Amino acid sequence: MKKNKLIKPIFFILIPFLIFITSCTLFNKPATNIRLPVLFSDNMVIQMDKRIPVWGTADPGGTIIIEIAGQQRTIKATKNGNWQTDFQPLSAGGPYKLSVIGQNTIICENVMVGEVWICSGQSNMEMPVFHEWGKVNNAEQEIAAANYPNIRLFRVNRTWSTVPVDTINSSGWEECSPNTISEFSATAYFFGRSLYRNLNIPVGLIHTSWGGTVAEAWTSAEALKTLPDFVDQVQSIKADTLNIDEAMKLYEATMKSRRKKIIENDAGYLEEKYIWKNPELKLSGWENMKLPVLWEKAGHENLDGVVWFRKTVNIPASMSGKELMLQLGPINDNDITWFNGVKVGSLDGANKLRKYKIPGSIVKTGMNLIAVRVFDIGNNGGIYGNPEQLKIEDNSGNEISLSGTWKYKIGFNLEALPPRPQSPDNPNKPTLLYNAMIHPLIPYAMRGAIWYQGEANTGRAFQYKTLFPAMINDWRSHWTQGDFPFLFVQLANFMETESEPQESAWAELREAQLMALSLPNTGMAVAIDIGEADDIHPKNKQEVGQRLALNALKIAYGGKIENSGPIYKSMHIEKDKIHLSFDHTSSGLMSKNSDALKGFAIAGEDKKFVWAEAKIEGDEVIVWSSKIINPVAVRYAWANNPICNLYNKADLPASPFRTDSWKGITEGNK
Numbered sequence: 276m277k278k279n280k281l282i283k284p285i286f287f288i289l290i291p292f293l294i295f296i297t298s299c300t301l302f303n304k305p306a307t308n309i310r311l312p313v314l315f316s317d318n319m320v321i322q323m324d325k326r327i328p329v330w331g332t333a334d335p336g337g338t339i340i341i342e343i344a345g346q347q348r349t350i351k352a353t354k355n356g357n358w359q360t361d362f363q364p365l366s367a368g369g370p371y372k373l374s375v376i377g378q379n380t381i382i383c384e385n386v387m388v389g390e391v392w393i394c395s396g397q398s399n400m401e402m403p404v405f406h407e408w409g410k411v412n413n414a415e416q417e418i419a420a421a422n423y424p425n426i427r428l429f430r431v432n433r434t435w436s437t438v439p440v441d442t443i444n445s446s447g448w449e450e451c452s453p454n455t456i457s458e459f460s461a462t463a464y465f466f467g468r469s470l471y472r473n474l475n476i477p478v479g480l481i482h483t484s485w486g487g488t489v490a491e492a493w494t495s496a497e498a499l500k501t502l503p504d505f506v507d508q509v510q511s512i513k514a515d516t517l518n519i520d521e522a523m524k525l526y527e528a529t530m531k532s533r534r535k536k537i538i539e540n541d542a543g544y545l546e547e548k549y550i551w552k553n554p555e556l557k558l559s560g561w562e563n564m565k566l567p568v569l570w571e572k573a574g575h576e577n578l579d580g581v582v583w584f585r586k587t588v589n590i591p592a593s594m595s596g597k598e599l600m601l602q603l604g605p606i607n608d609n610d611i612t613w614f615n616g617v618k619v620g621s622l623d624g625a626n627k628l629r630k631y632k633i634p635g636s637i638v639k640t641g642m643n644l645i646a647v648r649v650f651d652i653g654n655n656g657g658i659y660g661n662p663e664q665l666k667i668e669d670n671s672g673n674e675i676s677l678s679g680t681w682k683y684k685i686g687f688n689l690e691a692l693p694p695r696p697q698s699p700d701n702p703n704k705p706t707l708l709y710n711a712m713i714h715p716l717i718p719y720a721m722r723g724a725i726w727y728q729g730e731a732n733t734g735r736a737f738q739y740k741t742l743f744p745a746m747i748n749d750w751r752s753h754w755t756q757g758d759f760p761f762l763f764v765q766l767a768n769f770m771e772t773e774s775e776p777q778e779s780a781w782a783e784l785r786e787a788q789l790m791a792l793s794l795p796n797t798g799m800a801v802a803i804d805i806g807e808a809d810d811i812h813p814k815n816k817q818e819v820g821q822r823l824a825l826n827a828l829k830i831a832y833g834g835k836i837e838n839s840g841p842i843y844k845s846m847h848i849e850k851d852k853i854h855l856s857f858d859h860t861s862s863g864l865m866s867k868n869s870d871a872l873k874g875f876a877i878a879g880e881d882k883k884f885v886w887a888e889a890k891i892e893g894d895e896v897i898v899w900s901s902k903i904i905n906p907v908a909v910r911y912a913w914a915n916n917p918i919c920n921l922y923n924k925a926d927l928p929a930s931p932f933r934t935d936s937w938k939g940i941t942e943g944n945k
């Protein structure tokens with residue numbers, strides 16, 4: 276019998292084939308335990324016309340297939356369990372599905388392609404359309420009209436970390452609707468709404484902000500190490516070996532001891548009882564203060580601690596024995612309130628409205644006593660709302676005003692204690708918010724960023740001249756999307772208007788922001804005309820969003836529009852007058868709401884500024900004063916809350932500026 280001559284060749288053909296099939300099976304095993312960052316979820320917006328990074332995690336070695344809009348990628352999870360791939364740019368449109376396939380499959384539905392913007396900063400970016408601590412003008416109408424399913428909202432929840440992390444603390448993307456907009460950033464929403472109305476393409480807004488925070492908290496360690504003022508702080512955070520739980524236990528023990536000392540040393544507290552609440556107390560040494568007012572404005576500029584307030588109120592027979600409502604408006608920071616010696620309420624936290632029920636059993640005809648213990652932990656203190664907020668009211672709407680003269684006495688001054696320790700969960704430390712609220716968003720494709728912050732850095736405005744550009748460049752460096760548009764809001768007017776020219780930390784911070792326009796693809800929304808003297812959170816966020824959008828339409832989208840009010844360019848002196856030239860004159864300059872220009876001050880070599888006269892001639896402003904024969908410098912809107920009215924004919928306000936470079940009041944502050 277002859278041997279089959281084909282067996283041997285077939286054997287040698289089959290063996291490599293079987294090895295190939297086996298290797299394909301082994302090396303292309305579908306990935307298990309696939310996970311996506313919450314950025315990739317239902318209702319997401321993908322940035323149009325840019326490469327699209329998609330990333331996640333899975334068990335090491337497995338194969339993942341990712342599909343969107345007809346494109347497919349296959350990738351393996353690394354030995355660390357990470358994976359990332361890029362897709363070719365897409366045009367605006369949708370909805371699409373993003374499918375991530377392995378042994379388990381994740382499908383993101385209702386995905387749109389459009390424009391994505393990062394929206395960050397402190398409380399004026401965080402301020403919602405409507406919430407108990409702040410609401411915009413016409414909030415109810417704005418919410419009712421917020422039916423924009425192609426505007427998508429993503430909110431990063433407050434969190435921090437001493438090291439960069441990858442996990443994003445968020446519940447994911449939502450369509451913009453009356454049900455989702457009320458607690459979202461008002462500035463971000465009005466910005467996004469304006470873009471949507473102009474571009475008619477989907478808009479994704481990634482809101483990541485935290486009220487009261489400083490710019491260095493939003494900047495990476497690598498960038499801060501290049502700034503001498505922050506090197507030691509960055510090193511101390513890196514060297515901190517306590518974990519958060521241990522640090523919080525130590526902090527809480529220290530604070531418990533501190534609170535005990537404050538109570539025990541309060542002059543209104545004796546033998547474990549608050550005695551200054553008693554109606555029969557003799558008011559020896561008590562003084563008068565007209566409320567409502569912050570006590571810093573009533574002669575106690577540097578007082579932090581406990582102040583007691585008392586007021587007797589005449590209750591008519593018609594209210595006697597009836598349940599009443601005691602309203603005291605906002606109190607900074609904490610209070611305990613008594614009526615006729617009986618505690619009726621207490622709250623911790625500034626800006627919260629105090630509304631306390633008074634039981635009818637303690638209400639009598641004639642004189643009744645209200646006693647309030649106010650504890651200010653720092654900065655401003657007092658019962659400081661509007662006069663109409665201080666009142667007693669019955670169920671029929673009858674009111675007794677409580678505004679006016681109260682008796683007061685200082686119970687305890689915090690100067691007697693060591694400085695308050697900083698809480699370990701305080702976000703105002705270098706890098707903490709960058710690590711937890713910016714870093715996890717990278718490298719999500721986006722068009723640019725909007726930024727509303729600076730109030731917390733006003734005391735170090737000179738330092739902000741280098742810190743702010745460093746932060747902008749830092750974000751650009753880590754995102755590796757080039758010099759993407761970075762648009763920011765210049766600080767609004769705030770606090771009392773001064774009768775004479777003054778130095779101003781807020782003006783210096785605005786100058787630092789203005790100087791950041793030297794960086795490429797930056798834009799600034801001037802807000803010097805839409806602030807409020809008694810509210811650091813101005814309610815006209817519609818105009819803020821609109822002015823940011825003008826910058827985006829010009830810088831990011833090439834629109835042939837004016838995006839800025841006049842920006843100071845140069846000066847020259849002719850005899851006793853100074854001539855000022857500007858960029859962004861937009862068909863001419865104008866004074867708004869008055870024939871006379873307001874807000875200009877002029878000085879000679881003695882550096883003493885006086886109010887000046889000013890007039891527009893062509894694209895110049897000419898400034899002079901009969902008090903200054905040889906002028907050398909001009910300042911405009913150089914104050915916390917200036918009266919000023921220089922605009923261009925696009926109806927955009929001029930940025931505050933100065934022509935001098937004399938040392939400011941924040942230079943040297945760290």
